[in-house]
Amino acid sequence: MSMTGQRPVLVFADLGALLQSLAGSVPGLWPAIVRGGQEEFQCEPAGDPKEEPSQAKAFAVSVLAEDESDSRLNLVSEALRAGLRDLGLRAVTQQYAFSGVQFSSELVLVQLCCRQGGESQPELAWETDCPKETLRVLVLSEGATRQVCIEGHTWQLCSGEGQNCRPGTSGGQGTAGTAGIAGTAGTVAGRTIGLVPGSGALLYADGNVEALMRPVLLFDASDSTAPTDPSTASATEGPRRQLLQPSGNCGKLPLGLSAATSPMDVAARWLAESGGKVLAFTGAGISAESGVPTYRDAGGLWLRYNQMEVSSLPGFVRDPAKIWAFERDFFQLLDGVQPNAGHKALVELECKGLLSSVVTQNVDGLHQAAGSRVVCEVHGSEVHAICLRKGCGRRCELAGVFAADALWGTEDPELRAELKAQLHELQQKCRPGRSSPTDSSEASSEGQSLPSLPSCALDSSSSSSASAPSSSRSNGVFSPKMPSPRETLEDSLFKVPLCPFCKRGILKPDGVYFGEPLSRKVLLRSLRFAAEAKVVLLVGTNGNVDPARRLPLLAKRAQGARIIEVNPKSTALSKHADLRLMGPSAELLPELVRRTLGSQYAQVT
Template sequence: MTDNAIREAAELIFRARSTVALSGAGISVDSGIPDFRSPGGLWERFDPMDYAHISSFMENPARVWRMLDEIHDVVLKAKPNPGHQALAELEAMGRLDAVITQNIDNLHQEAGSKQVIEFHGNSKRLVCLSCLFSYPSEKVTFKPGKPPRCVCGAILKPDIVFFGEAIPPFAYHRALELAGHAEAMLVVGTSAQVAPSNMLPGITRANGGTIIEVNVGSTSLTAMPNVFHLNGSASEMLPRLVREVRRIAAEGA
């Protein structure tokens, strides 16, 4: 990726009155969390329409926890990478309003991002569907083969959006609002094909905003009008991009 492309994207962010980021699985790959949909991924061993469906959890939560145990193991070991850190830095510089994330790994928050819209919830919170008590995951004892339980006795559910469940209404409305106002949207590590998050770049474009896509290779977004593609991984591209925004800001000051 040429320095010119980075500079052009950085100028778009610098000029934008409002910038928002939309992140997906790709940003966490360099943190050791594989894309569940990739070959050999979790969804090949556990059919998501079965194991990740809310009705399966309601019927037999212990069975669904065989899959959740694996997610939990991977997510607990993961640490934010330079891509997450760069977005947190951009927010701290006053150049990023929020991150809308499809990820459930809490890594944006761990990197220091303050405004994080969790579209699909957060696996580091657990909730009881019986008494609605909620627990941070560090307060919960995990033993393989033994689903964690609430003090009331019910099996806990990670506070993530299962198939058959709605996007949390606050996250949904806030994301629509942010996408509508954004003059620039960073789309990072996602092809933005899964509904309803796939409509967010479209809302920004329809309001005259520009998309800065950071993905390895092209996606269905790449060829669309008002999409600027930085071809590379988030952990490589975002630190370069943010460094350039900082440089432009220092020059302009």
Template structure:
């Protein structure tokens, strides 16, 4: 895409976001790749090294906790060290400016919260807490040492992070909050998600059906590109930074 087109689309997106009463963001792995969180899917994704059926199915942590915790330990340490990028920071700023009602994210890395966003629906759960698989006691991940894996509860049971494993239902409260956000927004900003993972991928269709304007920011076209009003081909951090500079000026 020519630079002129990029600038034009960025200005148009900024104008729409700044003049709307309620915007919502839908984010996926693409926004966090730029913070060095590896994606699960695709090239260099975690699933290339760890078979999700073996490592990430709901039955996996019980079957072989030691093995599953090799992958979880690696993932949680990456999340612990990762820092939000300009795309996460921009969304947090939009919320403070009362221009963003909330974020629906497919990510479990907690980077939106680290950036300062308050209204975040973690569609697939998050890594901030863990629960005992025996007694259900919940722990804050930051209070646990991940040196010795698998981490255990006081009762001796193995802990699991509170994100959604394959074969596990998405919490009803998340679905309800997402539907509410998507069906009430005037603008939905789609960043770094390609529309493969359902049901979160249905949210743009819901927003569109209630009249929202859809803005997509992705390095390549996605399943959403046919229904969005503005497609900006670009990286998340760079594009959001440009949008923000247009909103301020």
């Protein structure tokens, strides 16, 4: 089944799914179709062949169904008419062909076709006299396997509960090849789409796929181990398989489902037109693609360690040696981890003058390792340490801390007393009633230029405290019950690193701990970038951690910034996104940057 033109193709697993979409199960779908379909068509006159063809603005919807009765098609026809009438448009329904139908202004032509399967007609085909930019709607039958080609992209489509949905096989009422299958991030060889009953998919001409109503399964045609039931597949089964969740993009495209547009193209245009005011807000997901385990997901660090013992100020004061044992394990975990293509794509955007900054919740330093120059680490850095001694406070890399010649522990009674005093001072910072430290000069020089900043963000302690018990909060600041220093602290001081610069300060990892205030300087800088942003790239964050999660919303409020979410799954911030690119950031960001820099709207430096 081959089509010409560039308009997207709608595929439904069954007529019920099509009817469900008409009933509004996909918000904005049909308005987007009409909004994007106002094309100029040359129409043959219905009467005397000597008459001149007429020009009119109209949009044609061609619905092709198989193995269904005319009564069901009539039901679809009535639903289409009602839906179009709600949009203020009149519809003309012509079954099987367009010939002899006169267009008039603001008419939507609906073509309904039915083809019976069987040996004589193994494949489906639309009428050849459809206008080039007709929107094609394909309705599959139970267990069918079909192949659709458009603009050089080919998809193998499988419907039903999956018994025939295996790459490279035939099933139902036809056969399908496997060459040139396109995926979610451009042209990817060997992709098949599995549709369970009640689901649908939108196939864009650039090779992108969008799930409708229910998840659809994408997997590689060369993978013989692909599951046969899309309803039970998991997104974590392997790199060749992906469970694509509905994103809702189709109803948000500014120009509707018009020719040569897709969510990826629209996002690229927004970046290109931003004037260099793009903010990348990143979370654990982008690092997870490099092999860094996330904290809360399956296999995360908080399932292997007691977070309040190894990532809190009380834990550090009580037993700093345990903290540093954890840090050594974490440092070894990062050994060999490299920035991925997603990190590098952000660097390319920055080098071209389109990205103003990266604001990250990550503590692994991968953005800097990739080459990003402007990075705000709102939760600090676990690849650096900071000296706690007053008058020093210098920062050093953990690589040096764990070097063979590093200075660890001391037997000097005077120095050990100093180290205890430094820990005691640290303990006072998170006692109940103490507010977050502020710098009035910073507030006056940086805060005044920021429009109506949320005070909760400026006064917040560590965002990691979002997972702490509510009873441990006081006036919005996390205030854990402080343990009394144990006698083992004397032994612990033999197993902690000392500052390589002053030689008399105990080192603390520079990540923001539970109960520790965020850096006011870093937070104010992040707020400024957010307040100036015209586009926010929301990459790999679940949006559950305050106050960092408020930054994209501040950008939307301050400048009306457009939010582009890049994530394989839905998050707490998805409802605020203007567009969602669903998939791994290491795959999607390079393609997005490629299209952005190739856009006619790009103003690069």
